[in-house]
Amino acid sequence: MIRRVLCLAVLLVLVGAAPAAAHNVTAGADLRIAQTIAGTELTVVIKGTSRVPGPLQIGVIAYQPVTGLPVGLEIRSVEDGRTVTGSATAAAEPRFTQLRVERTGPHELKLRAGDEVAVVPFRVLVERASAGDFLIYGGLFLAGVLLVGGLLTGALSRPGPAMALAAGAAAGVTVAALVVVAEPILPPSPPDGAAPTAESTLPDGSAQAGGRPFAQGRVETVPASPAAGAEFTLRLDLVDGSTGRPVDDLVAHHEALAHLVVTSEDGRFFRHLHPLRTGPGRLEVRLRADRAGRYLAYAELEREDSGGQLLTAAFSVTGDPSPAPVEEQQVAGNAGTPALRPAVPVAGRPATIEVPAQGAVRPWLGMTGHLIVRSQDGAFLGHVHEMGTPGGRLRFTFSFPRPGRYLAWSQYAVSDKIVTVPFTVDVAAGEAAR
Ligand SMILES: [Cu+2]
Structure with a gap:
């Protein structure tokens, strides 16, 4: 009996020792994604949830003065295609909209503002009881049942079975106590909905040692030669150098999939932007440069199972080199001197x-x-x-x-x-x- 209980315990510990979730995603934590959309800076907040099916709370924080900018929201489960839609209003203190999700796992949030659309992949995660909890409560429950059985059998003066049941009870308590001691060093079980494991595989199925390579970035402007004062799109295409496939596994860091800094060569123009994911491996942001000349772009991003990296690029803006009046949306006047x-x-x-x-x-x-x-x-x-x-x-x-x-x-x-x-x-x- 004792041996059987202990075997069960070992088996459960082994089952519980699944690899930790790829990138410390915690069920119950809020997901915050900054987006430069419709000419403004927004942060979309998806509140962590503790149960599915159930509502996901979504709010849109405005960081620039916008008056009631409506934002269209659509959540789609990648696994079953089920889609729910709603809307939110961007504000400094946002009101949260509820969209019901039916399951955990990979989802996409489609965000619409002005005539721009972004699709943000995310996972709905729900914490589940750990194998350790199961063993602690299971062991204590078993011990309780066996102890009562032992006492009853003992009361009926049958020493053999009473001893066996008491020994079982002791084993149950022992397992629970061992797990209480060992739980801090056991790997936590991944939340429900987490990615199975990091899939760092090459096309032939072999594993990529040491994580995924950095993304190869290609930066271009659309149109190829933007004119001073005219809106253009800065496009970032990310490719995995080993597989040649689009890099679509960016991890949100500092609340964005990518942080893009665009400066003119002389530094008089500065923008800190958060490009929209418009397709697999593609990030885009619209901007307007006030003067002709050479501009430098720096993108900070992080692939899952890879690490943070900085991509740099340069592009040219054509037209009249004299300053054109473009509103300085981010630069403050009479700023305090550092x-x-x-x-x-x-x-x-x-x-x-x-x-x-x-x-x-x-x-x-x-x-x-x-x-x-x-x-x-x-x-x-x-x-x-x-x-x-x-x-x-x-x-x-x-x-x-x-x-x-x-x-x-x-x-x-x-x-x-x-x-x-x-x-x-x-x-x-x-x-x-x-
Ligand atoms: Cu940023």
């Missing part, structure tokens, strides 16, 4: 940059503040986050890699807008400072 410590940062050593906040700061992209730094020649782009400073100022620590001039932009969100503070930093060589 304070640097040391006043002239030294290459390779951390410098502190403090930016006075204009108003009550609210989180954007999961952080209080963002600092984006570009070397003047555009060969280097860095991105760090606010360190958590109370008292109306944002503090960043940044180590400039080499001496020279850098263009920097600090970004944060206040109640009704995203504030961008542009500034330049001159960095000294290490020896010169001593």
Whole structure:
């Protein structure tokens, strides 16, 4: 009997030891995806859910002043094709719309605003009881039943069976106690709806050692030569270098599938955008450049089972080189001057940059503040986050890699807008400072 209980216990532990979910997706956690759509910055929030069938709560946060921008929502289960539609209104404090889903697993959220459409893949995950919980409660339950049986049989003066049942009860308690001790080191069972395992396979079916390769990115503009002042599309096509297939496994990091920074060569034009997934391996965003010239684009993204990477590209805008009046949607006027410590940062050593906040700061992209730094020649782009400073100022620590001039932009969100503070930093060589 004891042996049988212990065998069962081992078997359950082995079954429970399935590989952990590919990318720490946690059932019950909210999914937040930033999108640059209809000329504005939105963050779509899908609240974590604890049961299916049941409602998914979806809200759209507006980070730029938009008045009642309607957003069409459609959720489709990839497994059975079942689709539900609804709508939301983008606002600083969004009201949540409920869309009912019938099952866990892969889904797509189709987002419509203005004449643009994005399709965001996501998974509906629901936590299930772990194998450990099952063993603890199962063991205790078994022990209770056997103990009562043992007592009853003992009361009827049949020592042999009473001993056997008591021994079984002791085994049940032992299994439960062992699991209580061992559970913290056991792998958690993946939530219901999680991807089976990371599928890093080559076309011949063999596994790709060490995870998936970085995505190969191709950046183009549509039209090929955009004109100053005219809207154009910046398109990013991602391909897996090994398989040649589109890369469609981007992991949301810092609340976006990709963060795209577009600057003019002189740094007077700056946009931080969140392109829309318009098809497998394809990200697109619309923008307008105010002046002719060369522009630099940097995309931060992360493939599942691969890692974070930075793709860079350049494109040209044609037309009149003189400045055309295009509204500076992100650049704030009379921005507080950043304070640097040391006043002239030294290459390779951390410098502190403090930016006075204009108003009550609210989180954007999961952080209080963002600092984006570009070397003047555009060969280097860095991105760090606010360190958590109370008292109306944002503090960043940044180590400039080499001496020279850098263009920097600090970004944060206040109640009704995203504030961008542009500034330049001159960095000294290490020896010169001593
Ligand atoms: Cu971003």
